[in-house]
Amino acid sequence: MSSEPAVVLKPGRESPARRRRHPWIFQQAVAVTPEGAGSGGLARVEASDGSVVGWGFPSPGSLIAVRLVSFGPEEPAEDWLERRLSAAAAVRARMGIESDALRLVNAEGDFLPGLVADRYADTIVVSLHVRGMEPLAPRVVDCLARLFPGANVYLKRDEHHARVEGLVLASGYLAGSGDGRTVITEGGVKAVVDFARGQKTGFYLDQRANRTACASVAAGRSVLNLFAYTGAFSLRAAGAGAVRVVSVESSQHALEQAEESVRLNPDLSPAMFEWVHADVFDHLARGERFDLIIADPPPFARRRMEVEGALRGYLTLNQQALRCLAPGGILFTFSCSGAVDRQMFRQVIEEAALRSGRRVRMLRELHADVDHPVAAGHPEGEYLKGWMLHAD
Incomplete structure (x- = not known):
């Protein structure tokens, strides 16, 4: 066993790791963090009685004090x-x-x-x-x-x-x-990925299955893509036969990249796309109606103290989006705010439906695609939440 000083927990605070194999230990559960913890790799984590809870990466400056990679006294194998x-x-x-x-x-x-x-x-x-x-x-x-x-x-x-x-x-x-930069293919459509300068790693792979679901109902419809980023939903909808696609995004660079992607697809007519550099809420206030709307905003709440404001934002966004749906229209709406759970988001959607004055069906609950697994016992790993809605 390693002779390096251990991270020591307060009495009784080892329970989530031992009972649920939860991989996060929060700062308020820690009694002692040795100097230099985290700089050299894995550290041993001990309960207050000296027994070993597991091994993990310490993060003294984070709310998550340790991210466990193994549970129990045995040190992880070298490989x-x-x-x-x-x-x-x-x-x-x-x-x-x-x-x-x-x-x-x-x-x-x-x-x-x-x-x-x-x-x-x-x-x-x-x-x-x-x-x-x-x-x-x-x-x-x-x-x-x-x-x-x-x-x-x-x-x-x-x-x-x-x-x-x-x-x-x-x-x-x-x-x-x-x-x-590179070019990828998804659903028969090519897209530019600028991983050096783009958000996160350059593309939102977690939405692949939801883009496919959106494409499956896009034929013959007019489409409004809100918070469009580089237009992945827009490209997939157009590739599936949408007749008009309007994309609203606050980043001009992202919109330019989206237009570059269109040029890689000779079967897609540039004339069917409208790229709007604007604030989403301002654009929705115009009241123009569409058959299919996608609302995939950036996180409104990264911490619990921001949840109340985030819920107000989601309520306003979805209420306005529902009002802009044509009769029989479909809304794909999402939250990637880790601090907003599924129950909270569903309650917001239901309230937005009531306030919109529309009769709304909740057709399908949406998740991140299969290549974004969540460990059992770690519900915080499921950050992406969504619904496919139909409005009469």
Whole structure:
């Protein structure tokens, strides 16, 4: 067993990890954090009686004090990282995802806290969210090179986690080379992914199944895509036969990238697209009606203290969106706010339906796609929530 000083918990605070195998230990549960914890990789976590709860990555500057990678007294095997990366890749290989873009590693969902890896065609984009994962980056790259020969590996620095964790590695290629961009194919439609300059790792892979669901009802309809980013929902709807697609986004750079993607698809007429650089709420106030609306906003609440304001925002957004639906129209609406759970979001949707004055059917509850697994016992991993609604 490691002789390094352990993170020690307060009396009785080991229960979530031991009973539910919950991978997060919060700061208020910690009695002692040794100096320098988190800089050298895994640390031992002990209960107040000295028994070992598990092993994990300490984060002294975060509300989450430790992210556990194993439970119980036994220290993880030397090749624990490589085994879990290989297991995550094997699971994806059996999913039958019809795209050359997918999430290979979903942090706690693949029992690899602090590590996200997304594949975009010939490039794997890696994002580190915890300080203890940085010393392991060379091992991550070596393992990915064995699993996916010839793939480029790009490290995308997440500035939020970098500030909280004190991360030092900069964005850039760890294997191979390129210009920070690539082209992927999803649902028969090509799209530009700018992983060097785009949000997160460059593309929202979690919405793939929901884009497919949206495409399945898009033929012959007019479409309004709110918070469109680089237009993935718009491209999929157009590819499925939508007659008009209006996309509203506050980032001009994102809209320009979306237009670039249209040019990669000769079967899509640029004339059917309208790219609107505007505030979504201002645009909805115009009252124009559409047959199909997508509302996929950025997080309205990252912390619990922000939930009340977020719920007001979701209520306003969905009430206005429902009023802009043509009779028989369909709304795909989402929340990616981790602090807003499914029950809260459903209550907001129901209230918005009442206030809109429309008769609304809740057709389908929506989730992140299958390559974004959630570990049993870790409900916080399920951040994306959504509904497919029909309004008379």
